[in-house]
Amino acid sequence: MALLSLDGVTVRFGARAALDAVDLDVAEQETVCVLGPSGSGKSTLLRVVAGLQHADSGRVLLSGRDQSDVPVHRRGVGLMFQDHQLFPQRDAGGNVAFGLRMRGVGRVERDRRVAELLELVGLPGAGRRAVASLSGGEQQRVALARALAPEPRLLMLDEPLGQLDRGLRERLVVELRELFGRLGTTVLAVTHDQGEAFALADRVVVMREGRIAQTGTPLEVWQRPADEFVARFLGFDNVVPATVGGGVADTVWGRIPVPDGSREGKGSVLVRPPGVRIRETPDGLRCVAETCVFRGDHVAVRLRPPRGPLLEAEVPLRDAPETGAEVTVAFAAEEVVVLG
Numbered sequence: 012m013a014l015l016s017l018d019g020v021t022v023r024f025g026a027r028a029a030l031d032a033v034d035l036d037v038a039e040q041e042t043v044c045v046l047g048p049s050g051s052g053k054s055t056l057l058r059v060v061a062g063l064q065h066a067d068s069g070r071v072l073l074s075g076r077d078q079s080d081v082p083v084h085r086r087g088v089g090l091m092f093q094d095h096q097l098f099p100q101r102d103a104g105g106n107v108a109f110g111l112r113m114r115g116v117g118r119v120e121r122d123r124r125v126a127e128l129l130e131l132v133g134l135p136g137a138g139r140r141a142v143a144s145l146s147g148g149e150q151q152r153v154a155l156a157r158a159l160a161p162e163p164r165l166l167m168l169d170e171p172l173g174q175l176d177r178g179l180r181e182r183l184v185v186e187l188r189e190l191f192g193r194l195g196t197t198v199l200a201v202t203h204d205q206g207e208a209f210a211l212a213d214r215v216v217v218m219r220e221g222r223i224a225q226t227g228t229p230l231e232v233w234q235r236p237a238d239e240f241v242a243r244f245l246g247f248d249n250v251v252p253a254t255v256g257g258g259v260a261d262t263v264w265g266r267i268p269v270p271d272g273s274r275e276g277k278g279s280v281l282v283r284p285p286g287v288r289i290r291e292t293p294d295g296l297r298c299v300a301e302t303c304v305f306r307g308d309h310v311a312v313r314l315r316p317p318r319g320p321l322l323e324a325e326v327p328l329r330d331a332p333e334t335g336a337e338v339t340v341a342f343a344a345e346e347v348v349v350l351g
């Protein structure tokens with residue numbers, strides 16, 4: 012049985028549905044990341060699960076039990092918000108101890124748990140440190156330890172690393188994943204950062220205007236975005252209208268080979284940048300290399316074709332053209348996705 016189930020949950024603000032008949036299951040020990048643009052309903056989803064927001068229709072179930080009459084503090088869910096809201100007047104240990112104190116855990120046991128949790132989040136011995144003396148990343152860890160302290164059956168994170176700089180975020184996300192795996196925590200996290208979601212999640216849920224646009228493992232969503240919205244949200248810009256049939260897509264960029272078994276008919280296709288190959292072929296698409304940006308292990312090349320939108324190619328360093336050069340492009344079917 013799923014630990015968390017949303018069954019047709021709708022939340023309206025005036026005429027607008029912030030959540031529109033959302034169905035979602037989160038399994039025991041699974042980490043699910045909800046991803047989507049601003050205003051797509053991510054925070055509302057967390058709030059309705061926590062009991063901070065009333066659902067206009069549908070049900071929220073935890074371990075199969077309808078939560079509609081269960082108040083926030085009895086749901087057994089932990090929440091950690093973006094601005095982590097530590098109590099500034101308490102030291103790090105006092106912050107972590109808060110939930111334990113509320114639950115009447117005795118002092119000795121409390122001190123032991125606080126030390127253990129601070130150790131777990133990589134801040135051993137930091138119990139006496141004033142909140143103001145901690146860096147952003149350290150505060151984030153204290154907030155995490157505080158959320159974990161009451162051993163919630165479901166931990167919910169809202170933009171957990173939102174305010175930290177990129178390097179720190181990338182490090183912490185790996186630590187979090189490792190930590191959740193070790194503890195067997197069930198996690199529902201919300202982020203607008205796809206890199207963070209893909210690094211943290213067993214499964215990602217992409218939201219659009221209160222609905223789930225796609226759900227799948229990070230690899231599934233990355234390899235096969237369900238539609239143009241998801242593809243563009245993931246940062247793929249090589250999307251054009253197409254008519255697909257007989258193993259090719261007819262597009263403004265010419266005929267593009269598609270993988271076997273692709274859906275036929277009118278729609279659109281995505282060509283992932285590594286599938287835009289710069290090579291001399293007689294029937295290739297002639298383009299001008301407008302910009303070339305060095306990206307470490309490859310070069311991102313923006314190409315202007317004779318018609319249609321710009322094309323982005325990802326080419327090995329040795330194949331990078333000169334800016335302004337005329338090149339010929341061929342498409343690799345394995346990097347083409349026919350979108351729904």
Ligand SMILES: Nc1ncnc2c1ncn2[C@@H]1O[C@H](COP(=O)(O)OP(=O)(O)OP(=O)(O)O)[C@@H](O)[C@H]1O
Pocket residue numbers: 024028029047048049050051052053054055056203
């Ligand atoms: N209390 C509220 N009153 C009225 N409208 C609200 C309220 N809370 C959220 N909304 C609206 O519901 C929609 C979804 O908001 P929500 O905060 O869930 O989006 P989000 O995906 O978390 O966005 P962000 O990434 O910007 O935090 C938005 O259109 C928002 O304006």
